[in-house]
Amino acid sequence: MASCTVVYTTTTQSLNKNCSFSSKSHLGFHHQKHLVFYKRSSSKRGSPCVITCGAAAGDQTLVIGLAADSGCGKSTFMRRLTSVFGGRAEPPKGGNPDSNTLISDTTTVICLDDYHSLDRTGRKEKGVTALDPRANDFDLMYEQVKAIKDGIAVQKPIYNHVTGLLDPPELIKPPKILVIEGLHPMFDSRVRELLDFSIYLDISNEVKFAWKIQRDMAERGHSLESIKASIEARKPDFDAFIDPQKQYADAVIEVLPTQLIADDNEGKVLRVRLIQKEGVKHFSPVYLFDEGSTISWVPCGRKLTCSYPGIKFSYGPETYYGHEVSVVEMDGQFDRLDELIYIESHLSNLSSKFYGEVTQQMLKHSDFPGSNNGTGLFQTIIGLKIRDLYEQIVASRVEAPVGAAKA
Ligand SMILES: Nc1ncnc2c1ncn2[C@@H]1O[C@H](COP(=O)(O)OP(=O)(O)OP(=O)(O)O)[C@@H](O)[C@H]1O
Numbered sequence: 001m002a003s004c005t006v007v008y009t010t011t012t013q014s015l016n017k018n019c020s021f022s023s024k025s026h027l028g029f030h031h032q033k034h035l036v037f038y039k040r041s042s043s044k045r046g047s048p049c050v051i052t053c054g055a056a057a058g059d060q061t062l063v064i065g066l067a068a069d070s071g072c073g074k075s076t077f078m079r080r081l082t083s084v085f086g087g088r089a090e091p092p093k094g095g096n097p098d099s100n101t102l103i104s105d106t107t108t109v110i111c112l113d114d115y116h117s118l119d120r121t122g123r124k125e126k127g128v129t130a131l132d133p134r135a136n137d138f139d140l141m142y143e144q145v146k147a148i149k150d151g152i153a154v155q156k157p158i159y160n161h162v163t164g165l166l167d168p169p170e171l172i173k174p175p176k177i178l179v180i181e182g183l184h185p186m187f188d189s190r191v192r193e194l195l196d197f198s199i200y201l202d203i204s205n206e207v208k209f210a211w212k213i214q215r216d217m218a219e220r221g222h223s224l225e226s227i228k229a230s231i232e233a234r235k236p237d238f239d240a241f242i243d244p245q246k247q248y249a250d251a252v253i254e255v256l257p258t259q260l261i262a263d264d265n266e267g268k269v270l271r272v273r274l275i276q277k278e279g280v281k282h283f284s285p286v287y288l289f290d291e292g293s294t295i296s297w298v299p300c301g302r303k304l305t306c307s308y309p310g311i312k313f314s315y316g317p318e319t320y321y322g323h324e325v326s327v328v329e330m331d332g333q334f335d336r337l338d339e340l341i342y343i344e345s346h347l348s349n350l351s352s353k354f355y356g357e358v359t360q361q362m363l364k365h366s367d368f369p370g371s372n373n374g375t376g377l378f379q380t381i382i383g384l385k386i387r388d389l390y391e392q393i394v395a396s397r398v399e400a401p402v403g404a405a406k407a
């Protein structure tokens with residue numbers, strides 16, 4: 001980021017002759033190639049002002065939205081994404097040990113649970129779930145995501161999942177890429193407008209249930225009844241407030257039970273669909289064999305080992321919530337991850353930097369959930385697409401005049 005100077009002054013006029021406060025928050029002006037922002041520290045005219053140098057034109061924060069219900073693989077996806085950029089994501093150093101934030105060299109991932117306006121007790125008293133918009137502060141979410149995008153650090157609240165309380169805020173500095181992950185990144189139209197790219201992880205109820213059982217029963221000691229009850233209790237609000245966001249996503253990873261086994265209810269073998277919106281600037285959908293065709297492919301044979309029930313890929317154009325999309329689908333699971341290179345060689349527009357990068361990433365994280373099926377494959381591919389999007393946007397901003405808006 002551009003180096004940042006904090007200047008205190010007593011009048012707005014002494015900042016710059018072009019500078020005046022037209023709104024109570026901040027506005028920007030151009031100064032020595034940097035987009036400069038200043039923010040009033042109090043509402044009184046003539047009181048001290050803080051000037052913050054925002055990002056240089058090529059460095060403005062890219063904002064990615066990742067929406068999904070709880071326990072649907074957001075953290076796993078984030079680990080795959082951060083790895084594509086080569087860094088390790090860690091909580092803010094020396095901060096609250098229960099912080100939900102993860103920071104790496106390139107990315108900062110903030111969890112939108114931090115914008116819960118009601119803590120656990122407050123929600124119980126009011127009889128609302130965390131999925132209900134009334135339990136969340138969208139005004140603050142918008143103001144803070146906008147500020148970060150504009151190059152201004154913010155003091156973001158922390159929702160403490162251990163205590164169920166709202167903790168004192170933490171400082172979030174503008175990163176190269178900000179990922180806002182959680183229940184509602186695409187719910188509020190103002191926040192949605194700030195997103196440069198958006199992803200929705202759409203896990204079908206059957207699969208969500210199987211994953212919850214695996215995690216909450218095996219790892220957290222919850223009973224089957226309590227897991228069922230918690231899913232049922234969330235469902236009406238999930239359907240009302242979370243699920244509809246997928247219509248706005250640029251990419252959806254849809255996870256369904258397999259069609260390769262009749263009446264499968266184990267939820268171990270998955271059919272995963274990568275739904276990619278057409279016409280999104282800086283994003284060209286991945287395709288199989290021949291762009292725009294409709295294809296069904298069973299790759300099992302000499303080059304790909306498949307045990308029962310096998311693997312089937314499909315590809316083709318579809319319509320999704322009135323948008324033209326391209327869908328790549330994988331049903332089944334890999335026996336040998338190193339053979340993924342065979343699949344990779346038949347996929348195009350992967351935005352990889354070298355032949356075999358997808359396979360390399362998948363092998364590197366073979367212990368992550370979903371590494372043997374389409375969830376891991378498509379999460380990795382979307383990670384590469386986000387890197388490509390970032391590089392394209394940075395390149396276009398450097399060429400374009402300062403102040404060029406969202407791609
Ligand atoms: N692709 C996958 N295949 C199989 N299981 C998965 C997959 N992704 C996630 N899971 C299961 O779901 C659990 C939750 O995954 P993860 O922590 O990534 O989700 P999350 O959305 O970040 O959850 P939360 O919001 O509750 O923190 C994992 O421990 C694992 O049991």
Ligand SMILES: O=C(CO)[C@H](O)[C@H](O)COP(=O)(O)O
Nearest residue numbers: 070113120130161162164183
């Ligand atoms: O849906 C969720 C998103 O992660 C959580 O249930 C919500 O944030 C409330 O958290 P907790 O159950 O820890 O009070």
